[in-house]
Amino acid sequence: MSVAGILKTKGTTIITAKVGDSVSVASAILADHNIGAVLVLDSVGQVAGILSERDIVAALARSGSGCLIVNVEDLMTRNVIVCKPSDSIDDILLMMTEKRIRHLPVMDDSKLLGVISIGDVVKHRMDAVEQEAAAMRDYIATG
Template sequence: MTVQKILTFKDAGVTTGDPSMTIAEVCNRLAEHRIGALVMTDERRNVVGIISERDVVRVIANGGGGALADPASRHMTRTVTTCNLRDTVGDVMEKMTRGRFRHVPIVNNGELVGIISIGDVVKYRMAEIEREAAEMRSYIATA
C-alpha cells in the first residue's frame, strides 16, 4: 500500500507552523490540535523544518522556562525526512525506524500535502493483518 492510499483513510490536513513562532506558541498549537509534531512551512507550503514534542521537552530541560520565548527556528529540525505519495508503507516504516522519529511529512512536487504518524502506520498494518487473517479463515472454511 502507498502513502497516498493511507491518506484516503485519514484527514489529510496538516497543522503547520512558522519558524518565527515561539516555543510557547508551538506548545499551544500542539496541545490545541492534539498532535505530536508541527511541520514548519514557508508561504508556499514548502517544508522548512519540523518540531516535535520530544524537541520541546529537550528545549525546556536544557533551557528552563525561559526557553519558551525562544523562536522555534532555533530548535526545529531543519533537514526533514519526507516521503512522497508513491512511497510504500514499508518505505515509511524504514525511514521512521532509521531516523527514530514518529512523524513524516508527505510532499508532492515540493509542496506539503500530508503527514504520516507511527499511529497511522500501525493502524494500517493492523487492518492488513486482520484482512489477511479473514482471508485465511475463509480459505480454510471452503477447503
C-alpha cells in the same frame, strides 16, 4: 500498500506553525490538535522545518522554561525527511525506525500533501494484517 492509502484513510489536514511563532504558541498548537509534531512554514508557505514534542522536552531539559519564548525556528529540525505517496508502508516503517523519527511530511515533487505519523503507519499495517487473517479464515472455512 502505500503512503497514498494512509492519506486516503486519515485525510490530508496539515497543522502548521510559522517560523516566527514562539515555542509556547507551537506547544499550544500541539496540545489543541493532540498531535506530536507540527510542520513549520517560512514566510512564503514552504516547509522550513518540523518541531516535535521531543524537541521541546529536550530544550526544556537544557534551558528550562525560557525556551518557551524563543522562536520555533531556534528549536525545529531543519533538514526535514519526507516521503512520497508512492512509498511502501514497509519502506516507511524501516525509514522511521532507522532514523528514529515519528512524523513524515508527504510530498509530491514540491507539493505538500499531508503528514503521517508512526501511529498512522502501524494502524494501517495492522488493518492490512487483520484483513489478510480474515481472508485466510474465510478461505479455510469455505475450503
